[in-house]
Amino acid sequence: MPLPGKARARREEMLVQLRELFLTEGFSSFNIGDLAERLRCSRTTLYAVAPSKEQIVVAVVRSFFKTAAERIEARVAASADPARRLAIYLEAVAAELQPASAMFFADVADFGPANDVYQENTQYAARRVQALVTEGVRAGALRPVHASFVGAAAAEVMGAIQRGTIQATTGLDAAEAYRQLADLVMTSLTDPKERTREGGR
Template sequence: MPSHERFRTRREKMLGQLRELFLAEGFASFSIGDLAERFRCSRSTLYAVAPSKEQIVVATVRSYFKTGAERIEARVAASADPAQQLAIYLESVASELQPASATFFADLADFGPANEVYQENTQYAARRVQDLVTQGVKVGVLRPVHASFVGAAVAEVMGSIQRGAIQEATGLDSAQAYRHLADLVMTSLADPKKPAHERRAT
């Protein structure tokens, strides 16, 4: 295997380990020395991910959302029904957020560069919902609604989830909140002429 491929493989393995640790325990409390001790690796192995702890955190957070988005889109692509695609998308977002601890989200909110990555992904998700609603309305599997309004409303709720406002108001964590958002959106957009069992993805 060429050296650049070995480097990429080692980096991806390290990113995977960092994702698992940060999701479970957050990242603010760890120094580079702590991480090296936890993974029983050299500091140079960690610096292969990025040249500083702050950049390592951003790279790991970006990797988390990127790999999650790839899994979500793979699930969406498995259905040809735009209504089911919308349900799958929203519910898959909730599933991808499930492993993330409250400590991870608190650290994310407190660290600007990582929080920017989260906001970028939230904005992308809102646009994706708008696109799926537009497709569903166009082919008649969703009620005729103003897709841009739905996208904007979903973006506002996603932003409130991201800021912690929903958790403060309801006690729901991010994954739970996204599941309730999915239920709200799909119930409100379902074509009442369709049988109930056809309105949601299984």
């Protein structure tokens, strides 16, 4: 049964506040009492988000990725250039992950249901990369490559970023790692002559 308008608006407000807190400090160290104190609200208000702390965490993590995906797709839709659309997508993913702390990513990795949400979004991102590569190749804006392979390779890197392997190996946080992935993908798929012309403009 849908929530009444006022209750729905209050729930969305709580999700925003919880997202900001979790992105900055993670969530494993908080219990419901801690969250109520930090957000200056009642436990009842928190339980309107979800009926347990674990479900609140999943709701917040899902909300974070849903909101991020909407903003990313809006940026992609604003460009008609097939090559730029791929670059915009990868750059926008990096920008959306920028506010997330290492503690947030560590907590997500350690909590199965939240990690499942992250994995779902990583898989979706890989499919979007594949689709955008296909679009760019068909338009002649990108070199002819095996789009499924590029999507699969991107998914492997995204998974390594999520698991913390990339940061452990390179010292790059998730946002910067995605920026490097964007640079790698675009450099490999764009004709060097086109890059030279773009750089000279």
